[in-house]
Amino acid sequence: MRDDTAASRLGLTSQRLPLPAAVDRTRIVWSYAITVGLYHLVALLAVLPWFFSWTGLVLGALGIFVFGSLGINLGYHRLLTHRGLVCPKWLEHGFAILGICCMQDTPARWVAVHRRHHQFSDRQDDPHTPLVNFLWGHVGWMLVENRDLARLGIYDRYAKDILRDPFYRRLERSFLYPTIIIGSWATFFLLGAAIGLILGDEPPEAVQLGASVLLWGVFVRTVAVWHITWLVNSAAHLWGRRPYDTGDDSRNNWVVALLSNGEGWHNNHHIDPRSAAHGRTKWQIDGVFACIRALEALGLATDVVRPNPNLPVRPAAESRKR
Ligand SMILES: [Zn+2]
Numbered sequence: 001m002r003d004d005t006a007a008s009r010l011g012l013t014s015q016r017l018p019l020p021a022a023v024d025r026t027r028i029v030w031s032y033a034i035t036v037g038l039y040h041l042v043a044l045l046a047v048l049p050w051f052f053s054w055t056g057l058v059l060g061a062l063g064i065f066v067f068g069s070l071g072i073n074l075g076y077h078r079l080l081t082h083r084g085l086v087c088p089k090w091l092e093h094g095f096a097i098l099g100i101c102c103m104q105d106t107p108a109r110w111v112a113v114h115r116r117h118h119q120f121s122d123r124q125d126d127p128h129t130p131l132v133n134f135l136w137g138h139v140g141w142m143l144v145e146n147r148d149l150a151r152l153g154i155y156d157r158y159a160k161d162i163l164r165d166p167f168y169r170r171l172e173r174s175f176l177y178p179t180i181i182i183g184s185w186a187t188f189f190l191l192g193a194a195i196g197l198i199l200g201d202e203p204p205e206a207v208q209l210g211a212s213v214l215l216w217g218v219f220v221r222t223v224a225v226w227h228i229t230w231l232v233n234s235a236a237h238l239w240g241r242r243p244y245d246t247g248d249d250s251r252n253n254w255v256v257a258l259l260s261n262g263e264g265w266h267n268n269h270h271i272d273p274r275s276a277a278h279g280r281t282k283w284q285i286d287g288v289f290a291c292i293r294a295l296e297a298l299g300l301a302t303d304v305v306r307p308n309p310n311l312p313v314r315p316a317a318e319s320r321k322r
């Protein structure tokens with residue numbers, strides 16, 4: 001009998017594709033599971049009025065752009081994974097550090113997993129296709145062991161170019177990665193406390209503002225950026241139009257595009273992955289590409305890959321079909 005419950009329509013219960021053969025559902029990746037669980041729990045403290053401040057809220061919202069759009073979308077994705085532009089090394093490493101502060105693992109790991117996604121998109125060996133089900137594509141895939149994603153194997157296959165850079169190698173082998181993350185916590189706390197003291201707060205109130213900025217600027221922001229990134233993997237392979245015949249289920253999803261500053265034009269991205277622009281029409285707003293063009297104008301980005309103008313577009317009626 002056809003399962004037509006709301007849960008199944010959302011992709012929560014149906015399973016159209018089997019899990020990758022290398023997945024062992026009984027083996028939890030505790031480092032990820034604990035991190036994802038703890039960050040969500042800590043972020044929930046934001047409901048307590050004691051932690052609220054407008055400074056924290058504004059810094060958290062700005063952080064979604066600075067860390068999520070510049071760190072993950074521009075840095076990890078368009079620059080490092082797809083080489084859609086070239087930046088001076090100091091700037092490339094700067095974007096990578098912003099990406100690291102989003103707790104989405106090291107640049108080499110992110111790049112390798114994402115390149116595998118493009119290679120096997122929406123087939124069984126895709127690490128995170130939502131055609132298994134929505135929750136698997138959104139977050140479940142990273143919480144259980146997948147031997148296909150064992151570090152040394154995927155690095156050798158997908159991230160050799162990244163690991164030629166000593167900075168990215170150090171992030172794999174030393175304490176540099178956790179140091180950057182803990183350093184970002186300290187920076188946010190101290191920034192909040194300093195703002196409080198400058199505005200004339202007594203020390204206890206300055207500590208409270210520091211805690212607020214830490215909570216909103218780091219924990220709430222990280223959880224928000226996670227779900228935005230994860231929606232590109234889940235929603236933008238389930239809902240939206242498919243103007244290009246990519247052979248997978250990637251979609252142009254305007255809600256995800258708005259949230260992610262352009263990454264939701266995901267069908268455009270899958271047909272033309274190296275293009276630094278994901279929006280292809282005037283109305284497909286792509287804030288990340290606007291930043292790349294600004295960098296180019298300033299001489300800080302070169303070899304910016306433009307969209308291929310010669311791709312055949314499917315008829316509108318076809319592109320709407322599921
Ligand atoms: Zn995709």
Ligand SMILES: [Zn+2]
Nearest residue numbers: 114118269273
């Ligand atoms: Zn990509």
